[in-house]
Amino acid sequence: MAKQNDIKFLTSTRVEKRQKKYCRFKKMGIRYVDYKDAEFLKKFLNEQGKMLPRRITGNSLKFQRKVAQAVKKARQMALLPYVTDLLK
């Protein structure tokens, strides 16, 4: 039985270290999410105009909720579509 140390690799193993996600609102000090700024809100939507989850955006819960409200308002006022393809 080979011990763990005995295993040799031909090329050095590369362990990818993923960058830690962060809440951009907290980092940039943004305290109000503006529903009028559709271009900014698009960062939190996917191609179909659906909200991206927190595990992808990295937003804190507080701001994810605010983003959700802003997106809903923008949709109501026809600044963002409810359903679409090829947004962005």
Place this chain on the structure above:
Amino acid sequence: MATNNNLQNYELMVIFTPVLAEDDFKGAQKKFADFITENGGKIVHQDAWGLRSLAYPIAKKTTGLYWLLSYQATTDVNAKLEIQMNRDENVMRQMVTRLDKYAVEYNAKKRNKLAEATTA
């Protein structure tokens, strides 16, 4: 400032039908702005975005005249204002947002930036 305590900050966004002429558009804006001041409110700022294409058709129209108004008013004004707007057939859609202190700060900052950009 005792009288100001019960005034809240609000923001009104209206989409008018795109068929309005320039004068009618101005008249409609004035109508609602006057309505707020008559009911003891104060106009903070107004901004007419003008004709914009909508993200999806509303009432079979693909464009709309956007108008933005930030104001201070007592809480009962909004209900009255909504009735007025529902009655008006030029209004395709309207929304009133209550602004918190961060929103007021944000809007003021944005306005100042715009003013600087136009003068410079």
